[in-house]
Amino acid sequence: CYLGLSPRARAPKRNDTSSADRRLGMQRLERPEKRQRVHQRSTVPVTILTGFLGSGKTTLLNHILGSPDHGMRFAIIENEFGEVGVDEKVIKETSEEQLIEVMNGCICCTVRGDLAVALKRLIAKTTGFDGVIIETTGLADPAPVAQTFFVDEEIKRSYSLDGIITVVDAKHVLEHLHEEKPEGVENECVEQVAFADRILLNKCDLVDEARIEEVQNAIRGINANADIIRTQHSQVEPAKLINIEAFSLAKVLEMDPEFLNTDGEHQHDLSVSSTSVRFEGELNHQQLRMWLSELQQNTAKDLFRYKGV
Numbered sequence: 001c002y003l004g005l006s007p008r009a010r011a012p013k014r015n016d017t018s019s020a021d022r023r024l025g026m027q028r029l030e031r032p033e034k035r036q037r038v039h040q041r042s043t044v045p046v047t048i049l050t051g052f053l054g055s056g057k058t059t060l061l062n063h064i065l066g067s068p069d070h071g072m073r074f075a076i077i078e079n080e081f082g083e084v085g086v087d088e089k090v091i092k093e094t095s096e097e098q099l100i101e102v103m104n105g106c107i108c109c110t111v112r113g114d115l116a117v118a119l120k121r122l123i124a125k126t127t128g129f130d131g132v133i134i135e136t137t138g139l140a141d142p143a144p145v146a147q148t149f150f151v152d153e154e155i156k157r158s159y160s161l162d163g164i165i166t167v168v169d170a171k172h173v174l175e176h177l178h179e180e181k182p183e184g185v186e187n188e189c190v191e192q193v194a195f196a197d198r199i200l201l202n203k204c205d206l207v208d209e210a211r212i213e214e215v216q217n218a219i220r221g222i223n224a225n226a227d228i229i230r231t232q233h234s235q236v237e238p239a240k241l242i243n244i245e246a247f248s249l250a251k252v253l254e255m256d257p258e259f260l261n262t263d264g265e266h267q268h269d270l271s272v273s274s275t276s277v278r279f280e281g282e283l284n285h286q287q288l289r290m291w292l293s294e295l296q297q298n299t300a301k302d303l304f305r306y307k308g309v
Contacts, residue, residue, distance in 0.1 A: 043160040045243060046132045048145055051167030052176050052189045053138030056202040060167055060234035061135050067238050072130035075122055077115070079137045115145065116152050123158045131162065131242060141191045142166075143259060150249060151262055163246035166196035166226075167234065170215050171206045177218055193219055194255070196226045197246035205232045225251070 051057045065074070115134075122132070136145060142164050149161040176189035193199065199219060204212055216228060229236055252259050 043158055044129055044132060045162035045245075046134065046149065046159050047162050047242060048142055048164045049133055049135045049167070050140060050142045050145075050164065050192045050196075051138060051200075052169065052173070052192065054172070055138065055167040055169040056200070056231075056234040057135055057138070057167050060165075060200065060202075060236070061133065063234055063236070064133070064238045064242070070238055070242070072242070075125070075129055075132045077118060077132065077134040079135060079140065116148055116155060119148070119155055119159060123154075132159065139188050141186055141188055142195045143191060143256070146195065146247070146252075147260060147262070150260060161247045163197040163241070163244050164195050165198045165200065165241050166192045167200045167202050168193065168215070168219065170201050170203045170212060173215055174218055177222070190222060193222045193226075195252070196223055198241055198244070199223070199226045199228045200231050200234065200236060201228055202231045202234055204230045 049057055049061060061076070065076075119132075134145065136142060146161055146164060149155055149159055173189065177187070177193070179187060179189075181187050201212065201215065201219075207215075212230070219226075219228060229240060249259075
């Protein structure tokens with residue numbers, strides 16, 4: 001079970017309460033006769049999939065991996081905010097083989113160097129890969145992750161950043177975008193929108209047209225160039241997200257001249273934390289449902305999301 005606590009809960013410091021699991025996995029999709037003809041590249045394209053907690057990133061990744069339309073193979077790097085890895089179990093088990101489980105920590109700061117190590121380890125195994133998809137934690141700033149592909153010469157020779165895809169929760173994103181953070185702390189939701197090449201405005205079925213227009217205007221105020229795609233349940237044609245060659249270093253440097261500065265500091269909001277619970281042996285599902293129902297009733301405003309497998 002995964003619980004994300006909002007700043008209202010005033011949880012303990014992140015460094016004391018959370019870690020992250022990432023798993024590298026090779027995804028082989030069926031129907032090779034439908035395999036897309038991707039023009040020859042000297043590098044393996046990489047897609048960064050980001051978005052705030054509960055926006056629908058893992059649902060989108062499942063949708064891409066389960067699509068029968070492209071027949072592509074991906075290496076997946078999964079990053080989580082929490083002590084217990086959940087997302088890699090939530091992702092559909094359609095891969096023919098799993099590779100190496102790697103690293104604990106935040107992909108955009110504490111273990112950013114480990115991401116480079118993992119990518120280098122994959123280089124020898126990228127024969128036949130159509131791309132790499134990195135799903136960040138919902139509290140990650142995508143900029144330091146993207147920076148990895150431009151400051152390391154070995155990675156530059158082997159990979160190219162294809163695009164940053166940001167999933168946005170149409171119902172709750174305005175609250176996150178307008179949230180006032182402590183001095184020196186980044187608003188990760190704003191950063192995720194600002195660096196996006198494609199924005200999925202998800203959960204549009206939960207709001208009316210007026211709200212959608214309000215959200216789109218707020219997004220345009222941060223990022224006027226990214227295409228906005230309205231979705232429900234993260235359903236979108238994978239071709240609109242993969243092999244789009246959308247990331248432009250020149251445009252990013254125009255927006256953020258310090259983008260390639262590897263000495264820049266990154267500070268998370270320490271009031272956001274996670275709680276993980278493991279159950280051993282048989283589980284009383286009725287009691288679990290009652291507990292979750294009580295949790296929602298009493299602390300709903302302090303919860304970003306919960307997950308379980």
